[in-house]
Amino acid sequence: MASHVVGYPRMGPKRELKFALESFWDGKSSAEDLQKVAADLRSSIWKQMADAGIKYIPSNTFSYYDQVLDTTAMLGAVPDRYSWTGGEIGFDTYFSMARGNASVPAMEMTKWFDTNYHFIVPELGPDTKFAYSSHKAVSEYREAKALGIDTIPVLIGPVTYLLLSKPAKGVEKSFSLLSLLGNILPIYKEVIAELKEAGASWIQFDEPTLVLDLDSYQLEAFTKAYTELESSLSGLNVLIETYFADIPAEAYKIITALSSISAFGFDLVRGTKTLDVIKSASFPAGKYLFAGVVDGRNIWANDLAASLGTLEALETIVGKDKLVVSTSCSLMHTAVDLVNETKLDSELKSWLAFAAQKVVEVNALAKALAGQKDEAFFSANAAAQASRKSSPRVTNEEVQKAAAALKGSDHRRATNVSARLDAQQKKLNLPILPTTTIGSFPQTVELRRVRREYKANKISEEEYVNAIKEEINKVVKLQEELDIDVLVHGEPERNDMVEYFGEQLSGFAFTVNGWVQSYGSRCVKPPIIYGDVSRPKAMTVFWSSAAQSMTARPMKGMLTGPVTILNWSFVRNDQPRFETCYQIALAIKKEVEDLEAAGIQVIQIDEAALREGLPLRKSEQAFYLDWAVHSFRITNCGVQDTTQIHTHMCYSNFNDIIHSIIDMDADVITIENSRSDEKLLSVFREGVKYGAGIGPGVYDIHSPRIPSAEEIADRINKMLAVLESNILWVNPDCGLKTRKYAEVKPALTNMVAATKLLRTQLASAK
Numbered sequence: 001m002a003s004h005v006v007g008y009p010r011m012g013p014k015r016e017l018k019f020a021l022e023s024f025w026d027g028k029s030s031a032e033d034l035q036k037v038a039a040d041l042r043s044s045i046w047k048q049m050a051d052a053g054i055k056y057i058p059s060n061t062f063s064y065y066d067q068v069l070d071t072t073a074m075l076g077a078v079p080d081r082y083s084w085t086g087g088e089i090g091f092d093t094y095f096s097m098a099r100g101n102a103s104v105p106a107m108e109m110t111k112w113f114d115t116n117y118h119f120i121v122p123e124l125g126p127d128t129k130f131a132y133s134s135h136k137a138v139s140e141y142r143e144a145k146a147l148g149i150d151t152i153p154v155l156i157g158p159v160t161y162l163l164l165s166k167p168a169k170g171v172e173k174s175f176s177l178l179s180l181l182g183n184i185l186p187i188y189k190e191v192i193a194e195l196k197e198a199g200a201s202w203i204q205f206d207e208p209t210l211v212l213d214l215d216s217y218q219l220e221a222f223t224k225a226y227t228e229l230e231s232s233l234s235g236l237n238v239l240i241e242t243y244f245a246d247i248p249a250e251a252y253k254i255i256t257a258l259s260s261i262s263a264f265g266f267d268l269v270r271g272t273k274t275l276d277v278i279k280s281a282s283f284p285a286g287k288y289l290f291a292g293v294v295d296g297r298n299i300w301a302n303d304l305a306a307s308l309g310t311l312e313a314l315e316t317i318v319g320k321d322k323l324v325v326s327t328s329c330s331l332m333h334t335a336v337d338l339v340n341e342t343k344l345d346s347e348l349k350s351w352l353a354f355a356a357q358k359v360v361e362v363n364a365l366a367k368a369l370a371g372q373k374d375e376a377f378f379s380a381n382a383a384a385q386a387s388r389k390s391s392p393r394v395t396n397e398e399v400q401k402a403a404a405a406l407k408g409s410d411h412r413r414a415t416n417v418s419a420r421l422d423a424q425q426k427k428l429n430l431p432i433l434p435t436t437t438i439g440s441f442p443q444t445v446e447l448r449r450v451r452r453e454y455k456a457n458k459i460s461e462e463e464y465v466n467a468i469k470e471e472i473n474k475v476v477k478l479q480e481e482l483d484i485d486v487l488v489h490g491e492p493e494r495n496d497m498v499e500y501f502g503e504q505l506s507g508f509a510f511t512v513n514g515w516v517q518s519y520g521s522r523c524v525k526p527p528i529i530y531g532d533v534s535r536p537k538a539m540t541v542f543w544s545s546a547a548q549s550m551t552a553r554p555m556k557g558m559l560t561g562p563v564t565i566l567n568w569s570f571v572r573n574d575q576p577r578f579e580t581c582y583q584i585a586l587a588i589k590k591e592v593e594d595l596e597a598a599g600i601q602v603i604q605i606d607e608a609a610l611r612e613g614l615p616l617r618k619s620e621q622a623f624y625l626d627w628a629v630h631s632f633r634i635t636n637c638g639v640q641d642t643t644q645i646h647t648h649m650c651y652s653n654f655n656d657i658i659h660s661i662i663d664m665d666a667d668v669i670t671i672e673n674s675r676s677d678e679k680l681l682s683v684f685r686e687g688v689k690y691g692a693g694i695g696p697g698v699y700d701i702h703s704p705r706i707p708s709a710e711e712i713a714d715r716i717n718k719m720l721a722v723l724e725s726n727i728l729w730v731n732p733d734c735g736l737k738t739r740k741y742a743e744v745k746p747a748l749t750n751m752v753a754a755t756k757l758l759r760t761q762l763a764s765a766k
């Protein structure tokens, strides 16, 4: 029985690649230094998998930045603005596309399916010239071979590559990217020929777009591509790998009918229905099934007994020698190695498996199927599963009861939004076009030092509190000077908007090295939600009350919403996600009510990540949106009409979920807008009825550029053309924590000036 791993994290157990990349970019080390770190990482990963007994070890899953960009380099599809003149693509051109250079901005980045990984979007058009320009796949294959390891080279499949591309600047939006298939296949043929020559006997094409809702034209492209490649592929075993969701029956039919393909990889963790598809539609005789039973998206130890049951059932369908045990997707979406977690206790650790441990699990399952079950390993695993089920750390009956009691109610505020806004206005007495900011103010080096020293017990609690209060006071005074209407405290006590709450809630654990690549050299370290969530005590009331006491203007309480906390954490897999979300919602609800009781009249509950939890398949989206929006409403359904609830979202493409956003029933929503105002405002132009307060961001906080007052006034005018002046708020796109005061002060000065200008114009127009 064989084993396989779809892909492996590249960053290294201690983010070695990150530091090597950043040092190279800063000019502090040479290209050779970077290449050396990369080669060492690759060889240690290959050896680790070989030692674990994995039969099909992937190569070309390493990347200096991103695997889609690597494919763009392979195809030579470099946009003209990078002035590349041909030949093998080097670091200069490659990193210019990824990060921009002094004269040209970077290519666009977008989320890789429903993960938190971001890839560089290829820009293609009818004039794009393709040429084989990066031999990375072949050189990595050879590199492993030289180490004595025969790998399975991985390529992004041609159809997925095109489906993830966008029309280049100046190319019609309606341009059919799939029409380029015939242009890129010759390059794939060259790569395949070289891989064969180098000795490869297998090749893996990642075609994850197969799990999306594709139309028949898109599906046909797979048949076209792999039929066209058939003669090049002859003599090779070819694996089509899919992941992140069920494979739809239609797509399954099409790919299993391809004669050039000998193996199919499916995600059996997220794809809960794929098993039924395999059982009911017949599996092609003589072909391999790569069964993704070990979860690549989470950090939990596999339930080996359950997986073994699934595999045994599959074995009767596909045959003993044709079943390969695999991961559900690349392990790059999980943390790297549990060995480096020195702060987690041993019980919790026994419940977890990071990438290195998952490799061992895959092999243990394969051996068990082959009749060589490692009894000790299996029984340790069973004991850990049992302890996780029964541990009092996991279960909190009170929380379970409270969450169960939520059923059957919608949790809506008693009064409708326009009546609430009237009641709030009587109390808050805000000018028309009220101004506010999203929450955080610049995080200075000094602030980070204070937080770090407090955590390390190097300064006393009193010193810490004084330092933070001083910072809040500075931010409050600044906002008063700027004449902003609804103030924020600036979030100086927070390192991260999820971690800050997770650390104070029970049911959360934190890793030291549990990093996951987000994009390029950037990694995130998601908290682990392992148990029922509760809030032992108030989390923000102390700081918000202190801030409110410094000003007569309304001070916004600032919370992270339940859906965002959920979507930016590793979530327990022993209960549905929505149940965990409801528990977090109840904890946040208590905080909202404590803030209200402490006299905070405006409370913002950020849901920056609500959209990114949207399932890939349309058929599952309504259910998600329903419980996500419900969770948000739970947090604030109990407040008085006069308490104003804000929410904030960091994305503008919400046109397709606008009705869910309205259904959140917040009093005011602030939303990113300035990078794509046409897109956002078009919803309202198309006649969607919107009665709550809304603050589409008036300038981009991602850029150091300072917008002029005229430019901001212009933006507000565009908004006034589609939204009533009495619901419009004026604010930046997002929090200011990544900016410098030298940028924030003039930008906000201009924002307030623009608002005042428009107020005068509105008053005289009456």
Ligand code: GLN
Pocket (backbone or CB within 6 Å): 438, 439, 440, 491, 497, 558, 606, 608, 648, 649, 650, 734, 735, 736, 737
């Ligand atoms: N309140 C948070 C801040 O201003 C919101 C951050 C976010 O939306 N990502 O930093």
Ligand code: ZN
Pocket (backbone or CB within 6 Å): 438, 608, 648, 649, 650, 733, 734, 735
């Ligand atoms: Zn934001």
